[in-house]
Every structure is written in structure tokens, then in C-alpha cells.
Amino acid sequence: MNIKFLGGAGTVTGSKYLITHENQRVLVDCGLYQGVKKLRLRNRGGFPIDPKTINAVILTHAHIDHSGYVPALRKNGFKGPVYCTKGTYDLCKILLPDSGYLQEEDARYANKKKFSRHSPALPLYTEKDAIESLKLFKPVQYHKPLDVANQITATFTPVGHILGSAAVQISAGGKTITFSGDVGRTEDLVMRPPEPLSETDYLVVESTYGNRRHDETDPFEFFKNIINKTMERGGIVLLPSFAVGRAQTILYIIQLLKERNEIPDVPVYLNSPMAITATEIYCNHHKEHRLTAEECEKIDKDTHFVRTPEESIELNNRKYPSIIISASGMASGGWVLHHLKALLPNHRNSVVFVGFQAPGTRGDAMVNGAEQVKIHGAYHPVRAEVSQIDSLSAHGDYVEILDWLDQSNINPKQVFVTHGEPVASDSMRLKLEEKFGWKVEVPDYGEEFNL
Incomplete structure (x- = not known):
């Protein structure tokens, strides 16, 4: 098994993780880059591998920085299934077409006011592209192992971030790797707390708040x-x-x-x-x-x-x-x-x-x-x-995530810290090493590891 970090590395956006096992390729999350221009340009730069060679996409949840590139992936040749929970699918049915619509609206406005450097300004994908991509979606149940590609299975566990959000465990060749997705909070006003993880050989964990606590403002x-x-x-x-x-x-x-x-x-x-x-x-x-x-x-x-x-x-x-x-x-x-x-x-x-x-x-x-x-x-x-x-964030801060991992009682061979700004990710790396004694890496964009 091999993992390549195609997004969500060194930044809190654009999450994409490519798992390769023998001749099968599974993409975990397929997010749009948002924020600074240097990152947004990656959306336009073409996908790092041929989308036609990807067997399946798995989404941890529906937020655009985790799902918003799916229409562009399909537009460029991906034809496989997109697996996610029912809640994620229902939300993607509105998030993705809305993303395409807003891109079209922004392009029309830019062309009307002539403030874009491109003539004409074009959307990355349209509302119609997004609607077409939804035909690839296949909703799944929590806790039920599912064959997502030849000899590759996936299991979804609720993590309380938003409706439908999940950690996803991939099993292939006798090894397991778990992706935390975005982890929710124990005392969230709306969502239930994240459920503990099952034992795993490798772990990819988010670090949005890897170097800070949420304030306690009421x-x-x-x-x-x-x-x-x-x-x-x-x-x-x-x-x-x-x-x-x-x-x-x-x-x-x-x-x-x-x-x-x-x-x-x-x-x-x-x-x-x-x-x-x-x-x-x-x-x-x-x-x-x-x-x-x-x-x-x-x-x-x-x-x-x-x-x-x-x-x-x-x-x-x-x-x-x-x-x-x-x-x-x-x-x-x-x-x-x-x-x-x-x-x-x-x-x-x-x-x-x-x-x-x-x-x-x-x-x-x-x-x-x-x-x-x-x-x-x-x-x-x-x-x-x-x-x-900041006290209403849907992300667990580093103490909440460490407590969640402690409750999970897991002992992975290696941990990868992603989905955070560089300082936050490195801070989370240190905290994981000190608390659990785990081997922890903060991968760079495009970096890959044999598992």
C-alpha cells in the first residue's frame, strides 16, 4: 500500500489523499483549494495524476474543501463511484451544484465589470457539471465494511464534525490506514461527539487547531x-x-x-x-x-x-x-x-x-x-x-483530538499529520509524539510513503 498527499498538506484546504494498492487507486477526499491565490491556482493546474486511473473516491464529509473538486475530477475523466455517508450525499447534492453556480456567477460578474485578468473569465466547473457528478455518488452506512475497489475495503465511523462526517478506515493487503477527516467536538451544541476509532496500522489526522485551544467564550x-x-x-x-x-x-x-x-x-x-x-x-x-x-x-x-x-x-x-x-x-x-x-x-x-x-x-x-x-x-x-x-468551531482543538485518540486506545505504526497550517501541524506532531510515543510525520504536498 502507498499513500500520496495531493492536498491538505501544509494547509487547511484542498484535502486529497491517494491510496494505491497493487494496480488499484482510491482517492480519499477530493477537495477544492480555498484561501490564498497560490493555493487556489492548484485548482486550475490540472490533477497530478490522470483521473481516469482512479478506481473510486471516498469522502469523509461534504465541506467543499473535502468534496468540491469532485465535479472537476469527473469533468477530466474520472468515471468511478464516489462513496460517502447518506448525510454527506444529501449535503453534497446542494453544496456541489451551489459551488458550480457561484463559480459561474463570479465569472459572469468578473466579465461584466472587466476586473478579471482572464478574458473571458471561466468557472472551474458549472452547476451542470456538479449535477452530473452526483450520479457517481453511492451512499453507504456507518460501521459496515464496503468493497470500494479490488481487495480494498472502507469502513465509516461518525466523528461529529457536521452531518454525515466520518473517519474512514481503508483495508488492503492485510494493512489498515484510517483517515480522521475533520474531527468534531465533545460538547458541540448540535452534533454528537466523535466515536472512538478502531485499531489501525496507520493514521492520518487533522491539525486545524493543532497549536491552540478554543477560547472559552460563552x-x-x-x-x-x-x-x-x-x-x-x-x-x-x-x-x-x-x-x-x-x-x-x-x-x-x-x-x-x-x-x-x-x-x-x-x-x-x-x-x-x-x-x-x-x-x-x-x-x-x-x-x-x-x-x-x-x-x-x-x-x-x-x-x-x-x-x-x-x-x-x-x-x-x-x-x-x-x-x-x-x-x-x-x-x-x-x-x-x-x-x-x-x-x-x-x-x-x-x-x-x-x-x-x-x-x-x-x-x-x-x-x-x-x-x-x-x-x-x-x-x-x-x-x-x-x-x-472561536468557541463555536466544529473542529476539535488539539486537547479534544488527543483525548479522542486516547479514548480510541489505538497504537498505529505511523501517524501523518495533515489539514493544518505548517506551525499547527508541527505542533500537533510534537504533542502526539510526547503523549503517545508514536512515530509521526508532517508530509509535504506531493510527498508519498510506502506503507
């Missing part, structure tokens, strides 16, 4: 203060949010604050068709997380769903206090960019980032005090109050 107090302060100024609270997982948690918090009469009963707008459908999917899968069907119904009744570009534009013309939740979570694209252009120049408004902001994103620039940000080819002043809360 999210209810944080949002209560920000919302009340902004409402008193007559402003609008804008929450750039990941459409899957984070948006549902924020809606739940706001709903509870209103029930407790701790914030005014102001309108709440969920301005993302993808986040709206994701919320509906979460409700349909309520047995897989902590929220009851009744709690889901309350959120649904209290939220104004904004489904069209016209409604979104109209939202920017409204002046009275409100709360707007819109994708994307790092302000890297989507409808939230138009809200930022409208709201950032006014000191009465607040922009709240919920979770990690990758280096090079607009979110990262704003939380680090940028006085202006570039959106659609023009600079816009940042006069609104900008804040960030």
Missing part, C-alpha cells in the same frame, strides 16, 4: 452582547457563515436567546439558498444530532429564508435593525460579498466571523484590522464593528 453571552449593542445603534448584524453546520448552530443560538428574551425579536434572514436547504436537511436527519424535531420546527418558523438574488439585493436596501446570516464563512465568495459592500462603510453595523479564518481570505484580513478590503475589483472601507468568536 457563545450565548457573546451573541447577546453583540446583537444588543448593534440594535441600540440602529445597525445590522452580518454573520458570514459556512452554510453547513455553522449556520444551523447560529440559528439555534439566536432562537434560544429570543426565547429567553435576552435579545429583541428582530428579523433574522438566512440569505443563502444552500444554507436554507442544509437547514432542511439537518431537520430531516434530526436523529443524527442533538436537535429535536420540535427545535428544528421553531427555527424554521422564526427565520426569513432569502432564496433569490432579487430578495438578497432588496435586503441591502433595508435600514432597520436585523440579523443577516449569509455564506461564505470566510467572505471568500457568494452573496455575503454584496452585503459587505453595503454594510462595512457604516459604523452602526457589525460583522461577526464565527470560526477559523484561513490566511489570505477577506475574513482573515478583517479580523486582523484591515482598514479596507477588496471586493469585486474595488476597495471598500471597514467602518463597521468587526468581531470574531
Whole structure:
């Protein structure tokens, strides 16, 4: 068995891991690169191997940095199955077409305003490409070993990150390698805690928070203060949010604050068709997380769903206090960019980032005090109050992940630390070596190992 790191190495994005056994190739995760331009260019650079030679793709979960390259892989010749859990499949049915649609919209806008260096600007793939790629998906059950290629099996274990997320154990030639995917948190407000892993020869573990703890800010107090302060100024609270997982948690918090009469009963707008459908999917899968069907119904009744570009534009013309939740979570694209252009120049408004902001994103620039940000080819002043809360991250921090691995009671021959910035990954390497005495590597992009 051989592993080659085609993404998620030295960065928190673009996860792709190629497993080769004899003449079979299985790709674990197939994510888009996001963030700094140097990484985004890898999306356009062509796949490092011929997609036609890949027998199967396995997805740990639906987030775009783990699934978003699937349509491009298919477009370039991949014809095999894509295995994932039912929850991941349901979310990919909205995430992938939305990704293609947004790429088309961004290309159209760039061509209209003539701010792209490319003429014409083209999407990496279209909404139609994404819809076609969904025909390759084959939903699977947790805990049930599945033949994914000749003499290669995969088993999925819940890890609590988002709906459908899983660690995946690959077995081939008498050896096993387990991919943690993105690991959730023990005390998450919505998702259940990650389940322990089974014994494995090799382990690939994420390190998004490999060098830091989550802050202990009470999210209810944080949002209560920000919302009340902004409402008193007559402003609008804008929450750039990941459409899957984070948006549902924020809606739940706001709903509870209103029930407790701790914030005014102001309108709440969920301005993302993808986040709206994701919320509906979460409700349909309520047995897989902590929220009851009744709690889901309350959120649904209290939220104004904004489904069209016209409604979104109209939202920017409204002046009275409100709360707007819109994708994307790092302000890297989507409808939230138009809200930022409208709201950032006014000191009465607040922009709240919920979770990690990758280096090079607009979110990262704003939380680090940028006085202006570039959106659609023009600079816009940042006069609104900008804040960030990290305690709602869907990723376990290093203590939570170490505790999870300790509870798993495993003893791998070697561990590979991925999906983190270089400092975070190396810090996780040291912690794993010190706590467990394991042999740990931090692989570079394109590096491969014989197992």
C-alpha cells in the first residue's frame, strides 16, 4: 500500500489523499483549494495524476474543501463511484451544484465589470457539471465494511464534525490506514461527539487547531452582547457563515436567546439558498444530532429564508435593525460579498466571523484590522464593528483530538499529520509524539510513503 498527499498538506484546504494498492487507486477526499491565490491556482493546474486511473473516491464529509473538486475530477475523466455517508450525499447534492453556480456567477460578474485578468473569465466547473457528478455518488452506512475497489475495503465511523462526517478506515493487503477527516467536538451544541476509532496500522489526522485551544467564550453571552449593542445603534448584524453546520448552530443560538428574551425579536434572514436547504436537511436527519424535531420546527418558523438574488439585493436596501446570516464563512465568495459592500462603510453595523479564518481570505484580513478590503475589483472601507468568536468551531482543538485518540486506545505504526497550517501541524506532531510515543510525520504536498 502507498499513500500520496495531493492536498491538505501544509494547509487547511484542498484535502486529497491517494491510496494505491497493487494496480488499484482510491482517492480519499477530493477537495477544492480555498484561501490564498497560490493555493487556489492548484485548482486550475490540472490533477497530478490522470483521473481516469482512479478506481473510486471516498469522502469523509461534504465541506467543499473535502468534496468540491469532485465535479472537476469527473469533468477530466474520472468515471468511478464516489462513496460517502447518506448525510454527506444529501449535503453534497446542494453544496456541489451551489459551488458550480457561484463559480459561474463570479465569472459572469468578473466579465461584466472587466476586473478579471482572464478574458473571458471561466468557472472551474458549472452547476451542470456538479449535477452530473452526483450520479457517481453511492451512499453507504456507518460501521459496515464496503468493497470500494479490488481487495480494498472502507469502513465509516461518525466523528461529529457536521452531518454525515466520518473517519474512514481503508483495508488492503492485510494493512489498515484510517483517515480522521475533520474531527468534531465533545460538547458541540448540535452534533454528537466523535466515536472512538478502531485499531489501525496507520493514521492520518487533522491539525486545524493543532497549536491552540478554543477560547472559552460563552457563545450565548457573546451573541447577546453583540446583537444588543448593534440594535441600540440602529445597525445590522452580518454573520458570514459556512452554510453547513455553522449556520444551523447560529440559528439555534439566536432562537434560544429570543426565547429567553435576552435579545429583541428582530428579523433574522438566512440569505443563502444552500444554507436554507442544509437547514432542511439537518431537520430531516434530526436523529443524527442533538436537535429535536420540535427545535428544528421553531427555527424554521422564526427565520426569513432569502432564496433569490432579487430578495438578497432588496435586503441591502433595508435600514432597520436585523440579523443577516449569509455564506461564505470566510467572505471568500457568494452573496455575503454584496452585503459587505453595503454594510462595512457604516459604523452602526457589525460583522461577526464565527470560526477559523484561513490566511489570505477577506475574513482573515478583517479580523486582523484591515482598514479596507477588496471586493469585486474595488476597495471598500471597514467602518463597521468587526468581531470574531472561536468557541463555536466544529473542529476539535488539539486537547479534544488527543483525548479522542486516547479514548480510541489505538497504537498505529505511523501517524501523518495533515489539514493544518505548517506551525499547527508541527505542533500537533510534537504533542502526539510526547503523549503517545508514536512515530509521526508532517508530509509535504506531493510527498508519498510506502506503507
